Amino acid sequence: MSGPEAPDGRAEFLRDALAGLSGRPKTLPGKYLWDETGSDLFDRICAHPDYYPTKREIALLPRVASEVAALVGPGVSVVEFGSGASRKIRTLLDALEAPAAYLALDISGAYLEAAIARLAPDYPNVAMTPVCADYSKPVRLPPGAARPPILGFFPGTSIGNFTPEQAGGFLGRARETLGPSHFLVGADPTRDPARLRRAYGESGGLMAALHLNLIARMNRELGSDFDPDNFHHEARLADDPFRVEAHLVANRAASYRLGERTIRFADGESIRTDTSHKYAPDLFRALAAAQGWEPVRLWVDDDSGFSLHLFRAP
Numbered sequence: 001m002s003g004p005e006a007p008d009g010r011a012e013f014l015r016d017a018l019a020g021l022s023g024r025p026k027t028l029p030g031k032y033l034w035d036e037t038g039s040d041l042f043d044r045i046c047a048h049p050d051y052y053p054t055k056r057e058i059a060l061l062p063r064v065a066s067e068v069a070a071l072v073g074p075g076v077s078v079v080e081f082g083s084g085a086s087r088k089i090r091t092l093l094d095a096l097e098a099p100a101a102y103l104a105l106d107i108s109g110a111y112l113e114a115a116i117a118r119l120a121p122d123y124p125n126v127a128m129t130p131v132c133a134d135y136s137k138p139v140r141l142p143p144g145a146a147r148p149p150i151l152g153f154f155p156g157t158s159i160g161n162f163t164p165e166q167a168g169g170f171l172g173r174a175r176e177t178l179g180p181s182h183f184l185v186g187a188d189p190t191r192d193p194a195r196l197r198r199a200y201g202e203s204g205g206l207m208a209a210l211h212l213n214l215i216a217r218m219n220r221e222l223g224s225d226f227d228p229d230n231f232h233h234e235a236r237l238a239d240d241p242f243r244v245e246a247h248l249v250a251n252r253a254a255s256y257r258l259g260e261r262t263i264r265f266a267d268g269e270s271i272r273t274d275t276s277h278k279y280a281p282d283l284f285r286a287l288a289a290a291q292g293w294e295p296v297r298l299w300v301d302d303d304s305g306f307s308l309h310l311f312r313a314p
Ligand SMILES: C[S@@+](CC[C@H](N)C(=O)[O-])C[C@H]1O[C@@H](n2cnc3c(N)ncnc32)[C@H](O)[C@@H]1O
Pocket: 030, 031, 034, 039, 042, 046, 054, 081, 082, 083, 084, 085, 088, 105, 106, 107, 108, 133, 134, 135, 136, 155, 156, 157, 158
């Protein structure tokens, strides 16, 4: 086991939390949202009518999968980044001709193991490898687990959690990880404020629960004493570049202990817990091209503009 759930991961979590909560504005890296509870909450968010990205991508995916299958050919090893519940991969595996392997990479270790245990019996001819890793750092696949031809898969809106500079870094690292390959990546350009507020601010209170769980996780794993009842969740739209930010806002001034430090909050001060950049196709293609990914095909959902990009690295 590696990642924040491992004992060495806890020291990194404490370092990142201290650094983020000592800055102005206060931040916490979004990757810590993803413990087992966070992953479970996200699965419920995906099923909620307000959360449009999952529905729009699922509507687009069958057509995309059959065209990708024709382009990449038989015997592919698929490597998914941030695989979560490993639901969308079923559409891809069903469309591909005799896929050889599926490597599911996620930071949420226990949830990842359970998702692969559910998936594997339905695909007895596909070698399944769960890889607990943090894709904000360089990732090496287990030797021999993925053989060419290789198809990378990064669905959902996860690329949006990166700033343009960080997205470039991720796309460059993915090229190193995958080697010569195709890469199917989702990107969401939606700018409709009402739709974004519903998806990221409401979703039946599940978004608030996902972000507030980060405080519970910090208290449990790092021994801090933050009062979860003193925070509420807000989704805020921001520009340059256009994005949705998740904030946990303090209802009143308070001080809490974290490691050896005291973290002070003014009344109304917030912690930014995640960011979702909305990447238009042209901008995203340019970011990928700068990292050596050649555009092959682009599919766009009529309703939301949600895009699936297929790239190739020779
Ligand atoms: C928004 S969910 C998307 C899940 C799924 N791919 C989908 O499209 O429905 C993000 C997923 O990426 C994982 N994740 C987030 N940050 C990560 C990181 N730095 N390294 C590896 N996995 C990460 C989370 O655990 C979660 O399963």
